[in-house]
Amino acid sequence: xxxxxxxxxxxxxxxxxxxxxxxxxxxxxxxxxxxxxxxxxxxxxxxxxxxxxxxxxxxxxxxxxxxxxxxxxxxxxxxxxxxxxxxxxxxxxxxxxxxxxxxxxxxxxxxxxxxxxxxxxxxxxxxxxxxxxxxxxxxxxxxxxxxxxxxxxxxxxxxxxxxxxxxxxxxxxxxxxxxxxxxxxxxxxxxxxxxxxxxxxxxxxxxxxxxxxxxxxxxxxxxxxxxxxxxxxxxx
Amino acid sequence: xxxxxxxxxxxxxxxxxxxxxxxxxxxxxxxxxxxxxxxxxxxxxxxxxxxxxxxxxxxxxxxxxxxxxxxxxxxxxxxxxxxxxxxxxxxxxxxxxxxxxxxxxxxxxxxxxxxxxxxxxxxxxxxxxxxxxxxxxxxxxxxxxxxxxxxxxxxxxxxxxxxxxxxxxxxxxxxxxxxxxxxxxxxxxxxxxxxxxxxxxxxxxxxxxxxxxxxxxxxxxxxxxxxxxxxxxxxx
Numbered sequence: 001x002x003x004x005x006x007x008x009x010x011x012x013x014x015x016x017x018x019x020x021x022x023x024x025x026x027x028x029x030x031x032x033x034x035x036x037x038x039x040x041x042x043x044x045x046x047x048x049x050x051x052x053x054x055x056x057x058x059x060x061x062x063x064x065x066x067x068x069x070x071x072x073x074x075x076x077x078x079x080x081x082x083x084x085x086x087x088x089x090x091x092x093x094x095x096x097x098x099x100x101x102x103x104x105x106x107x108x109x110x111x112x113x114x115x116x117x118x119x120x121x122x123x124x125x126x127x128x129x130x131x132x133x134x135x136x137x138x139x140x141x142x143x144x145x146x147x148x149x150x151x152x153x154x155x156x157x158x159x160x161x162x163x164x165x166x167x168x169x170x171x172x173x174x175x176x177x178x179x180x181x182x183x184x185x186x187x188x189x190x191x192x193x194x195x196x197x198x199x200x201x202x203x204x205x206x207x208x209x210x211x212x213x214x215x216x217x218x219x220x221x222x223x224x225x226x227x228x229x230x231x232x233x234x235x236x
Numbered sequence: 237x238x239x240x241x242x243x244x245x246x247x248x249x250x251x252x253x254x255x256x257x258x259x260x261x262x263x264x265x266x267x268x269x270x271x272x273x274x275x276x277x278x279x280x281x282x283x284x285x286x287x288x289x290x291x292x293x294x295x296x297x298x299x300x301x302x303x304x305x306x307x308x309x310x311x312x313x314x315x316x317x318x319x320x321x322x323x324x325x326x327x328x329x330x331x332x333x334x335x336x337x338x339x340x341x342x343x344x345x346x347x348x349x350x351x352x353x354x355x356x357x358x359x360x361x362x363x364x365x366x367x368x369x370x371x372x373x374x375x376x377x378x379x380x381x382x383x384x385x386x387x388x389x390x391x392x393x394x395x396x397x398x399x400x401x402x403x404x405x406x407x408x409x410x411x412x413x414x415x416x417x418x419x420x421x422x423x424x425x426x427x428x429x430x431x432x433x434x435x436x437x438x439x440x441x442x443x444x445x446x447x448x449x450x451x452x453x454x455x456x457x458x459x460x461x462x463x464x465x466x467x468x469x470x471x472x
Contacts, residue, residue: 066310074302075356105352108392112348116341120311139397148388155381156344 008034010123012114015039017052020129022194023184035062042070048204049195088209107140119157127169134215177219192228205233244270246359248350251275253288256365258430259420271298278306284440285431324445343376355393363405370451413455428464441469
Protein backbone atom coordinates (compact mmCIF):
# COMPACT_ATOMS: atom_id res chain seq x y z
CA UNK A 1 0.00 0.00 0.00
CA UNK A 2 1.27 3.43 -0.93
CA UNK A 3 1.23 6.06 1.81
CA UNK A 4 -0.91 8.77 0.29
CA UNK A 5 0.10 11.25 2.93
CA UNK A 6 3.29 12.27 1.15
CA UNK A 7 1.22 14.54 -1.11
CA UNK A 8 -0.63 16.25 1.71
CA UNK A 9 0.55 19.58 3.08
CA UNK A 10 1.91 19.57 6.61
CA UNK A 11 0.31 21.58 9.35
CA UNK A 12 1.12 22.23 12.99
CA UNK A 13 -1.88 22.23 15.33
CA UNK A 14 -1.91 23.46 18.89
CA UNK A 15 -3.88 20.71 20.60
CA UNK A 16 -4.86 21.33 24.21
CA UNK A 17 -7.22 18.39 24.44
CA UNK A 18 -10.17 20.72 24.90
CA UNK A 19 -13.35 20.91 22.87
CA UNK A 20 -12.15 23.67 20.56
CA UNK A 21 -8.76 22.26 19.63
CA UNK A 22 -10.28 18.77 19.15
CA UNK A 23 -12.61 20.32 16.59
CA UNK A 24 -9.73 22.14 14.87
CA UNK A 25 -7.84 18.85 14.65
CA UNK A 26 -10.83 17.19 12.98
CA UNK A 27 -11.22 20.12 10.57
CA UNK A 28 -7.56 20.08 9.56
CA UNK A 29 -7.57 16.33 8.97
CA UNK A 30 -10.79 16.72 6.97
CA UNK A 31 -9.08 19.40 4.86
CA UNK A 32 -6.33 16.92 4.06
CA UNK A 33 -3.45 18.14 6.18
CA UNK A 34 -0.75 15.91 7.59
CA UNK A 35 -1.14 17.01 11.16
CA UNK A 36 1.73 17.58 13.59
CA UNK A 37 0.09 18.17 16.94
CA UNK A 38 1.70 20.11 19.75
CA UNK A 39 0.53 20.20 23.37
CA UNK A 40 1.94 22.00 26.38
CA UNK A 41 2.47 21.01 29.96
CA UNK A 42 2.67 24.47 31.50
CA UNK A 43 1.83 23.99 35.13
CA UNK A 44 -1.90 24.04 34.44
CA UNK A 45 -4.22 22.69 37.10
CA UNK A 46 -6.02 20.78 34.41
CA UNK A 47 -3.12 18.66 33.09
CA UNK A 48 -5.65 15.86 32.58
CA UNK A 49 -6.39 17.54 29.25
CA UNK A 50 -3.08 16.16 27.97
CA UNK A 51 -4.44 12.60 28.23
CA UNK A 52 -7.32 13.79 26.07
CA UNK A 53 -4.87 15.38 23.62
CA UNK A 54 -3.02 12.06 23.30
CA UNK A 55 -6.24 10.13 22.69
CA UNK A 56 -7.40 12.65 20.08
CA UNK A 57 -4.03 12.67 18.32
CA UNK A 58 -4.23 8.93 18.10
CA UNK A 59 -7.84 8.84 16.94
CA UNK A 60 -7.26 11.36 14.16
CA UNK A 61 -4.02 9.81 12.92
CA UNK A 62 -1.59 12.65 13.43
CA UNK A 63 1.91 12.19 12.02
CA UNK A 64 3.52 13.26 15.28
CA UNK A 65 2.44 14.60 18.66
CA UNK A 66 4.85 16.50 20.87
CA UNK A 67 4.19 17.58 24.44
CA UNK A 68 6.39 20.54 25.31
CA UNK A 69 7.05 21.29 28.97
CA UNK A 70 7.00 25.00 29.74
CA UNK A 71 7.43 26.40 33.20
CA UNK A 72 5.01 29.32 33.18
CA UNK A 73 4.64 29.10 36.93
CA UNK A 74 7.89 31.05 37.41
CA UNK A 75 5.90 34.11 36.38
CA UNK A 76 2.86 33.47 38.58
CA UNK A 77 -0.05 35.68 37.62
CA UNK A 78 -2.90 33.31 36.72
CA UNK A 79 -5.51 31.15 38.39
CA UNK A 80 -4.74 28.42 35.85
CA UNK A 81 -1.18 28.02 37.07
CA UNK A 82 -0.94 29.73 40.46
CA UNK A 83 -2.53 29.39 43.84
CA UNK A 84 -5.49 31.67 43.07
CA UNK A 85 -8.88 29.92 43.09
CA UNK A 86 -10.62 29.23 39.78
CA UNK A 87 -13.80 31.34 39.80
CA UNK A 88 -17.04 29.36 39.83
CA UNK A 89 -20.59 30.14 38.75
CA UNK A 90 -19.66 33.46 37.15
CA UNK A 91 -22.09 34.95 34.70
CA UNK A 92 -20.25 34.06 31.48
CA UNK A 93 -22.53 36.34 29.45
CA UNK A 94 -21.37 39.22 31.51
CA UNK A 95 -18.89 40.90 29.25
CA UNK A 96 -15.39 41.89 28.59
CA UNK A 97 -13.58 41.73 31.91
CA UNK A 98 -10.41 39.72 31.63
CA UNK A 99 -10.86 36.67 33.86
CA UNK A 100 -8.21 35.65 36.42
CA UNK A 101 -7.85 32.45 34.41
CA UNK A 102 -6.09 34.45 31.68
CA UNK A 103 -2.46 33.28 31.50
CA UNK A 104 -0.03 36.07 30.57
CA UNK A 105 1.10 35.80 26.94
CA UNK A 106 0.14 32.13 26.83
CA UNK A 107 -1.00 32.00 23.22
CA UNK A 108 2.03 34.06 22.18
CA UNK A 109 4.34 31.52 23.79
CA UNK A 110 2.45 28.51 22.42
CA UNK A 111 2.30 29.96 18.90
CA UNK A 112 6.02 30.68 19.04
CA UNK A 113 6.77 27.03 19.69
CA UNK A 114 4.36 26.12 16.91
CA UNK A 115 6.17 28.53 14.60
CA UNK A 116 9.54 26.95 15.40
CA UNK A 117 8.22 23.47 14.67
CA UNK A 118 6.51 24.62 11.47
CA UNK A 119 9.79 26.03 10.26
CA UNK A 120 11.70 22.83 10.96
CA UNK A 121 8.96 20.72 9.32
CA UNK A 122 8.56 22.97 6.30
CA UNK A 123 4.89 23.45 7.23
CA UNK A 124 3.18 26.58 5.93
CA UNK A 125 0.09 26.26 8.09
CA UNK A 126 -0.42 26.60 11.83
CA UNK A 127 -3.84 26.01 13.41
CA UNK A 128 -5.10 27.30 16.74
CA UNK A 129 -8.52 26.80 18.30
CA UNK A 130 -9.06 30.28 19.70
CA UNK A 131 -12.49 31.76 19.84
CA UNK A 132 -13.32 35.46 19.98
CA UNK A 133 -16.90 35.05 21.19
CA UNK A 134 -16.67 32.91 24.28
CA UNK A 135 -13.27 34.24 25.26
CA UNK A 136 -13.79 37.88 24.43
CA UNK A 137 -12.06 38.72 27.70
CA UNK A 138 -8.75 37.16 26.61
CA UNK A 139 -6.62 39.66 24.68
CA UNK A 140 -4.80 36.91 22.79
CA UNK A 141 -8.02 35.49 21.35
CA UNK A 142 -8.85 38.63 19.37
CA UNK A 143 -8.72 38.80 15.57
CA UNK A 144 -6.39 41.84 15.59
CA UNK A 145 -3.93 39.94 17.76
CA UNK A 146 -3.92 36.92 15.44
CA UNK A 147 -3.41 39.13 12.39
CA UNK A 148 -0.46 40.85 14.06
CA UNK A 149 0.98 37.49 15.09
CA UNK A 150 0.79 36.17 11.53
CA UNK A 151 2.47 39.30 10.21
CA UNK A 152 5.29 38.98 12.74
CA UNK A 153 5.66 35.25 11.98
CA UNK A 154 6.09 36.08 8.32
CA UNK A 155 9.16 38.14 9.20
CA UNK A 156 10.56 35.83 11.87
CA UNK A 157 11.88 32.80 10.08
CA UNK A 158 14.32 31.62 7.50
CA UNK A 159 11.50 30.45 5.29
CA UNK A 160 9.89 33.89 5.48
CA UNK A 161 13.15 35.40 4.22
CA UNK A 162 13.09 32.90 1.39
CA UNK A 163 9.66 34.13 0.34
CA UNK A 164 7.37 31.43 1.73
CA UNK A 165 4.36 32.58 3.66
CA UNK A 166 2.94 31.04 6.78
CA UNK A 167 -0.79 31.09 7.41
CA UNK A 168 -2.20 31.16 10.90
CA UNK A 169 -5.59 29.45 10.85
CA UNK A 170 -8.17 30.10 13.56
CA UNK A 171 -11.20 28.42 12.00
CA UNK A 172 -13.35 28.75 15.14
CA UNK A 173 -12.63 32.42 15.73
CA UNK A 174 -16.16 33.62 15.08
CA UNK A 175 -18.11 30.46 15.94
CA UNK A 176 -20.40 29.99 18.91
CA UNK A 177 -19.77 26.96 21.11
CA UNK A 178 -22.85 25.31 19.58
CA UNK A 179 -21.49 25.88 16.05
CA UNK A 180 -18.17 24.36 17.06
CA UNK A 181 -19.80 21.28 18.55
CA UNK A 182 -22.01 20.84 15.48
CA UNK A 183 -18.98 20.94 13.16
CA UNK A 184 -17.01 18.53 15.33
CA UNK A 185 -19.83 16.01 15.62
CA UNK A 186 -20.18 15.98 11.84
CA UNK A 187 -16.49 15.10 11.60
CA UNK A 188 -16.60 12.34 14.20
CA UNK A 189 -15.18 14.08 17.25
CA UNK A 190 -15.94 12.18 20.43
CA UNK A 191 -16.39 15.04 22.90
CA UNK A 192 -16.39 12.49 25.70
CA UNK A 193 -12.62 12.34 25.03
CA UNK A 194 -12.07 16.06 25.47
CA UNK A 195 -11.57 18.15 28.58
CA UNK A 196 -12.58 21.77 29.05
CA UNK A 197 -12.78 22.20 32.82
CA UNK A 198 -10.30 24.56 34.50
CA UNK A 199 -10.52 22.69 37.78
CA UNK A 200 -11.29 19.01 37.13
CA UNK A 201 -11.34 16.22 39.70
CA UNK A 202 -8.62 13.59 39.95
CA UNK A 203 -10.04 11.43 37.13
CA UNK A 204 -10.76 14.43 34.93
CA UNK A 205 -14.37 14.85 35.97
CA UNK A 206 -15.55 18.39 35.14
CA UNK A 207 -16.45 20.71 38.03
CA UNK A 208 -19.48 22.00 36.12
CA UNK A 209 -19.14 25.51 37.52
CA UNK A 210 -16.08 27.21 36.03
CA UNK A 211 -16.44 29.45 32.96
CA UNK A 212 -15.23 26.69 30.63
CA UNK A 213 -17.73 24.14 31.98
CA UNK A 214 -20.58 26.65 31.73
CA UNK A 215 -19.77 27.65 28.16
CA UNK A 216 -19.50 24.03 27.14
CA UNK A 217 -22.76 23.01 28.75
CA UNK A 218 -24.55 25.95 27.16
CA UNK A 219 -23.23 24.87 23.75
CA UNK A 220 -24.59 21.35 24.10
CA UNK A 221 -27.88 22.64 25.53
CA UNK A 222 -28.39 24.97 22.57
CA UNK A 223 -28.15 21.94 20.29
CA UNK A 224 -30.56 19.98 22.50
CA UNK A 225 -27.79 17.50 23.33
CA UNK A 226 -26.22 16.15 26.48
CA UNK A 227 -22.47 16.49 26.79
CA UNK A 228 -20.99 12.98 26.38
CA UNK A 229 -18.37 13.90 28.96
CA UNK A 230 -21.10 14.35 31.56
CA UNK A 231 -22.65 11.09 30.40
CA UNK A 232 -19.33 9.35 30.77
CA UNK A 233 -18.79 10.43 34.35
CA UNK A 234 -22.38 9.77 35.35
CA UNK A 235 -21.88 6.13 34.24
CA UNK A 236 -18.49 5.67 35.92
CA UNK B 237 18.48 54.13 53.99
CA UNK B 238 15.62 54.48 51.55
CA UNK B 239 15.60 52.13 48.59
CA UNK B 240 15.59 54.55 45.67
CA UNK B 241 14.72 51.84 43.21
CA UNK B 242 11.01 52.04 43.88
CA UNK B 243 10.86 55.10 41.61
CA UNK B 244 12.66 53.46 38.73
CA UNK B 245 10.73 51.85 35.89
CA UNK B 246 10.98 48.09 35.60
CA UNK B 247 12.42 46.46 32.51
CA UNK B 248 12.85 42.88 31.36
CA UNK B 249 16.18 42.15 29.66
CA UNK B 250 17.00 39.04 27.70
CA UNK B 251 20.47 38.27 28.98
CA UNK B 252 22.36 35.53 27.18
CA UNK B 253 25.68 36.23 28.84
CA UNK B 254 27.20 37.26 25.52
CA UNK B 255 28.92 40.52 24.65
CA UNK B 256 25.82 42.17 23.19
CA UNK B 257 23.35 41.40 25.98
CA UNK B 258 25.96 42.34 28.61
CA UNK B 259 26.18 45.75 26.96
CA UNK B 260 22.39 46.08 26.86
CA UNK B 261 22.23 45.26 30.57
CA UNK B 262 24.77 48.02 31.31
CA UNK B 263 22.85 50.49 29.13
CA UNK B 264 19.53 49.74 30.80
CA UNK B 265 21.00 50.09 34.29
CA UNK B 266 22.67 53.35 33.20
CA UNK B 267 19.27 54.58 31.97
CA UNK B 268 17.86 53.93 35.42
CA UNK B 269 15.79 50.81 34.91
CA UNK B 270 15.14 48.23 37.61
CA UNK B 271 16.32 45.27 35.61
CA UNK B 272 14.68 41.85 35.61
CA UNK B 273 17.03 39.61 33.65
CA UNK B 274 15.93 36.48 31.85
CA UNK B 275 18.20 33.79 30.44
CA UNK B 276 17.41 30.56 28.65
CA UNK B 277 18.81 27.07 28.87
CA UNK B 278 17.67 25.77 25.50
CA UNK B 279 19.98 22.90 24.71
CA UNK B 280 22.69 25.21 23.42
CA UNK B 281 26.20 23.82 23.10
CA UNK B 282 27.46 26.94 24.78
CA UNK B 283 25.57 26.70 28.08
CA UNK B 284 28.68 28.15 29.74
CA UNK B 285 27.25 31.54 28.75
CA UNK B 286 24.69 31.11 31.56
CA UNK B 287 27.50 31.32 34.14
CA UNK B 288 28.45 34.60 32.51
CA UNK B 289 24.82 35.76 32.63
CA UNK B 290 24.70 35.05 36.37
CA UNK B 291 27.94 36.94 37.00
CA UNK B 292 26.75 39.92 34.94
CA UNK B 293 23.34 39.97 36.63
CA UNK B 294 25.11 40.06 39.96
CA UNK B 295 27.62 42.72 38.94
CA UNK B 296 24.96 45.06 37.60
CA UNK B 297 22.57 44.63 40.51
CA UNK B 298 19.51 43.24 38.80
CA UNK B 299 16.34 42.89 40.87
CA UNK B 300 15.82 39.31 39.74
CA UNK B 301 17.37 36.84 37.32
CA UNK B 302 15.42 33.88 36.00
CA UNK B 303 16.83 31.05 33.93
CA UNK B 304 14.06 29.42 31.90
CA UNK B 305 14.59 25.91 30.59
CA UNK B 306 13.27 25.41 27.07
CA UNK B 307 13.61 22.20 25.15
CA UNK B 308 14.25 23.47 21.63
CA UNK B 309 16.08 20.28 20.79
CA UNK B 310 12.75 18.49 20.18
CA UNK B 311 12.61 20.45 16.92
CA UNK B 312 16.19 19.80 15.79
CA UNK B 313 17.18 22.09 12.97
CA UNK B 314 20.20 24.08 14.22
CA UNK B 315 23.93 23.66 14.75
CA UNK B 316 23.54 25.44 18.09
CA UNK B 317 21.32 22.74 19.52
CA UNK B 318 21.69 19.69 17.28
CA UNK B 319 24.45 17.39 16.18
CA UNK B 320 25.49 19.50 13.18
CA UNK B 321 29.01 20.93 13.44
CA UNK B 322 29.44 24.63 14.18
CA UNK B 323 31.06 26.17 11.08
CA UNK B 324 34.58 27.49 11.61
CA UNK B 325 36.70 30.09 9.83
CA UNK B 326 33.85 31.26 7.58
CA UNK B 327 34.22 34.63 5.96
CA UNK B 328 31.91 36.61 8.24
CA UNK B 329 31.97 39.59 5.85
CA UNK B 330 30.49 37.39 3.20
CA UNK B 331 26.87 38.43 3.28
CA UNK B 332 23.36 37.44 3.85
CA UNK B 333 23.24 33.65 3.85
CA UNK B 334 21.44 32.33 6.90
CA UNK B 335 24.04 30.40 8.92
CA UNK B 336 23.32 26.89 10.20
CA UNK B 337 23.70 28.35 13.70
CA UNK B 338 20.33 30.06 13.21
CA UNK B 339 17.86 28.53 15.69
CA UNK B 340 14.29 28.40 14.34
CA UNK B 341 12.12 31.11 15.88
CA UNK B 342 14.48 31.46 18.82
CA UNK B 343 14.09 35.18 19.39
CA UNK B 344 10.32 34.86 18.94
CA UNK B 345 10.20 32.25 21.70
CA UNK B 346 12.56 34.18 23.99
CA UNK B 347 10.68 37.45 23.50
CA UNK B 348 7.40 35.69 24.24
CA UNK B 349 8.69 34.59 27.63
CA UNK B 350 9.99 38.11 28.19
CA UNK B 351 6.57 39.48 27.29
CA UNK B 352 4.86 37.18 29.80
CA UNK B 353 7.21 38.24 32.55
CA UNK B 354 6.86 41.93 31.66
CA UNK B 355 3.11 41.60 31.96
CA UNK B 356 3.27 39.96 35.36
CA UNK B 357 5.80 42.54 36.61
CA UNK B 358 3.97 45.51 35.16
CA UNK B 359 7.07 46.37 33.12
CA UNK B 360 6.56 48.46 29.99
CA UNK B 361 10.02 47.91 28.58
CA UNK B 362 11.70 44.82 27.17
CA UNK B 363 15.34 44.93 26.02
CA UNK B 364 17.04 42.58 23.57
CA UNK B 365 20.62 42.71 22.33
CA UNK B 366 20.03 41.87 18.68
CA UNK B 367 22.21 43.38 16.02
CA UNK B 368 21.27 43.81 12.37
CA UNK B 369 24.81 44.33 11.09
CA UNK B 370 26.79 41.37 12.35
CA UNK B 371 23.81 39.02 12.24
CA UNK B 372 22.26 40.19 9.00
CA UNK B 373 21.74 36.53 8.11
CA UNK B 374 19.34 35.93 11.02
CA UNK B 375 15.76 36.80 10.06
CA UNK B 376 14.80 37.52 13.66
CA UNK B 377 17.49 40.18 14.05
CA UNK B 378 16.00 42.47 11.40
CA UNK B 379 14.36 45.82 12.22
CA UNK B 380 11.13 44.91 10.40
CA UNK B 381 10.81 41.77 12.50
CA UNK B 382 11.27 43.68 15.75
CA UNK B 383 8.71 46.29 14.72
CA UNK B 384 6.19 43.56 13.91
CA UNK B 385 6.92 41.82 17.20
CA UNK B 386 6.32 45.02 19.17
CA UNK B 387 3.05 45.61 17.33
CA UNK B 388 1.88 42.07 18.09
CA UNK B 389 2.97 42.38 21.74
CA UNK B 390 0.85 45.50 22.06
CA UNK B 391 -2.22 43.45 21.17
CA UNK B 392 -1.29 40.33 23.12
CA UNK B 393 -1.67 41.17 26.76
CA UNK B 394 -4.10 42.31 29.38
CA UNK B 395 -2.13 45.50 29.87
CA UNK B 396 -2.31 46.23 26.15
CA UNK B 397 -6.11 45.98 26.35
CA UNK B 398 -6.01 48.40 29.25
CA UNK B 399 -4.18 50.93 27.09
CA UNK B 400 -0.59 50.58 28.29
CA UNK B 401 2.04 50.26 25.65
CA UNK B 402 5.07 48.04 25.72
CA UNK B 403 8.30 49.16 24.09
CA UNK B 404 10.74 46.68 22.66
CA UNK B 405 14.23 48.17 22.89
CA UNK B 406 17.05 46.94 20.67
CA UNK B 407 19.65 49.61 21.39
CA UNK B 408 22.44 47.80 19.52
CA UNK B 409 20.45 47.13 16.37
CA UNK B 410 22.51 49.36 14.12
CA UNK B 411 25.83 49.31 15.99
CA UNK B 412 29.04 47.69 14.82
CA UNK B 413 30.71 45.28 17.24
CA UNK B 414 33.37 47.94 17.91
CA UNK B 415 30.65 50.53 18.76
CA UNK B 416 29.05 48.05 21.14
CA UNK B 417 32.32 47.29 22.92
CA UNK B 418 33.13 51.00 23.21
CA UNK B 419 29.75 51.71 24.82
CA UNK B 420 30.07 48.79 27.20
CA UNK B 421 33.59 49.65 28.32
CA UNK B 422 32.45 53.20 29.13
CA UNK B 423 29.75 51.69 31.37
CA UNK B 424 32.06 49.29 33.17
CA UNK B 425 31.30 46.00 31.41
CA UNK B 426 34.00 43.43 32.03
CA UNK B 427 34.00 41.57 28.73
CA UNK B 428 36.23 38.95 30.32
CA UNK B 429 33.00 37.85 32.06
CA UNK B 430 31.05 37.39 28.82
CA UNK B 431 30.90 34.49 26.41
CA UNK B 432 30.26 34.71 22.68
CA UNK B 433 31.66 31.46 21.30
CA UNK B 434 29.25 28.96 19.73
CA UNK B 435 31.53 26.04 20.54
CA UNK B 436 33.55 26.77 23.67
CA UNK B 437 35.83 24.38 25.55
CA UNK B 438 34.88 22.80 28.87
CA UNK B 439 35.92 25.85 30.94
CA UNK B 440 34.32 28.28 28.51
CA UNK B 441 37.46 29.01 26.51
CA UNK B 442 36.51 30.46 23.11
CA UNK B 443 37.31 28.40 20.00
CA UNK B 444 38.45 31.52 18.15
CA UNK B 445 37.14 30.28 14.82
CA UNK B 446 33.33 30.34 14.81
CA UNK B 447 31.44 33.35 13.41
CA UNK B 448 30.81 34.74 16.89
CA UNK B 449 34.49 34.53 17.89
CA UNK B 450 35.58 36.15 14.64
CA UNK B 451 33.10 39.03 14.91
CA UNK B 452 34.11 39.64 18.50
CA UNK B 453 37.83 39.61 17.78
CA UNK B 454 37.36 41.97 14.87
CA UNK B 455 35.47 44.37 17.14
CA UNK B 456 38.28 44.51 19.70
CA UNK B 457 40.91 44.78 16.94
CA UNK B 458 39.15 47.75 15.38
CA UNK B 459 39.44 49.52 18.73
CA UNK B 460 43.09 48.56 19.03
CA UNK B 461 42.29 46.45 22.10
CA UNK B 462 42.84 42.87 23.13
CA UNK B 463 39.77 40.91 24.18
CA UNK B 464 39.98 40.45 27.97
CA UNK B 465 38.43 37.00 27.54
CA UNK B 466 41.44 35.93 25.46
CA UNK B 467 43.72 37.52 28.05
CA UNK B 468 41.94 35.60 30.77
CA UNK B 469 42.39 32.22 29.16
CA UNK B 470 45.97 32.91 28.11
CA UNK B 471 46.80 33.49 31.79
CA UNK B 472 44.93 30.43 33.08
